[in-house]
Amino acid sequence: METKSALLIGAxxxxxxxxxxxxxxxxxxxxxxxxxxxxxxxxxxxxxQYIVDFSELxxxxxxxxxxDVYCCLGTTxxxxxTQEAFRKVDFxxxxxxxxxxxxxxxxxxxxxxxxxxxxxxRIFYNRVKGEVEEAIRxxxxxxxxxxxxxxxxGERTEHRIGEKAGAFIMSGLKYVLVGPLRKYRAIQAxxxxxxxxxxxxxxxxxxxxxxSKQIQEIADSLG
Numbered sequence: 001m002e003t004k005s006a007l008l009i010g011a012x013x014x015x016x017x018x019x020x021x022x023x024x025x026x027x028x029x030x031x032x033x034x035x036x037x038x039x040x041x042x043x044x045x046x047x048x049q050y051i052v053d054f055s056e057l058x059x060x061x062x063x064x065x066x067x068d069v070y071c072c073l074g075t076t077x078x079x080x081x082t083q084e085a086f087r088k089v090d091f092x093x094x095x096x097x098x099x100x101x102x103x104x105x106x107x108x109x110x111x112x113x114x115x116x117x118x119x120x121x122r123i124f125y126n127r128v129k130g131e132v133e134e135a136i137r138x139x140x141x142x143x144x145x146x147x148x149x150x151x152x153x154g155e156r157t158e159h160r161i162g163e164k165a166g167a168f169i170m171s172g173l174k175y176v177l178v179g180p181l182r183k184y185r186a187i188q189a190x191x192x193x194x195x196x197x198x199x200x201x202x203x204x205x206x207x208x209x210x211x212s213k214q215i216q217e218i219a220d221s222l223g
Contacts, residue, residue: 003028003029003030004028004029004030004066004067004068005029005031005032005033005066005067005068006023006029006032006033006066006068006069006200007033007035007064007065007066007068007070007101007106008020008023008032008034008035008072009034009035009069009070009072009073009093009094010070010071010072010074011034011072012037012040013072013073013074014152014154014155014189015074015112015149015152015189015192015193015196016070016072016073016193017189017193018154018189018190018192018193018194019070019072019193019196019197020034020042020047021193022194022196022197023046023197024046024047026197026201028201029046029068030046031046031048031066032046032047032048033047033048033049033063033066034047034048034049035050035052035054035060035063035097036049036050036051036052037051037052037054038051039051054089054093057096057097057100058096058100060100062104064097064100064101064104064106065101065104065105065106066101066104066105066106067106067107067108068106068107068108068110068200069097069098069101069106069108069109070110070111070196070200071111071112072111072112072193073089073090073093074089074090074112075089075090077124077125083124086124086125086128087128090128090129090132091131091132094111094136095132098136098139098141099139102139102140102141106141107141107142107143108141108142108145108200109136109141109143109145110144110145110146110147110196110199110200111132111133111136111144111145111146111147112192112196113129113130113132113133113146113148114126114129114148115148115149115150115184115211115212116129116148117129117130117133117148118130119131119133119134133146137207142205143203143204143205143206143208144207144208145199145200145208145210146207146208146209146210147192147195147196147209147210147215148209148211148212148215149187149189149192149212149215150184150186150187151186151187152186152187152188152189152192153186153187154188154190184212185212185213185216187215187216190219191215191216191219191220192219194218194219194222195210195215195218195219198218198219198222199218
């Protein structure tokens, strides 16, 4: 079996935390590098943690060397404080990491954005998500896999009252959102992470986009 290395950004987040677990369990990866702002509580023989200042990524050098790059970075405008600070986390850092990792030899880039991502959207959040996708496409990876989950479910370290209310409402609409509307169903962050790691093993080429319905189907197929 071919062995690979993975680079994960956003390991302390809702999707990223699950992604780290699946990466460590995936036999095709012999090394998993996590770039973090503060140490993670998890330890593993495969895992290498690097405490980084994301504003100084150029200094990391070989820390960015990996076959597959998983980007699970994301924040909210409320948490970031300003639109400018939000854009730095959701646009500037992913693009900088992607460019540096590709320069270091990465072939595959996987990123979680959002259902509704559109560089021309009037909604700032959706517009930034669409712009980061557009910029990633211009970087010469062999494979780019983009994931468009709907509302994410799972236990966060911080409280987001709006998201909890949204999750409650979406749970009630689960059996109404069928057919073409199924992609709008809320989805477990764990399932998004599971699908990401599975897709990375398929050796796809070019740019591939997975909506929430497709993500759920992939996760369900794995049991």
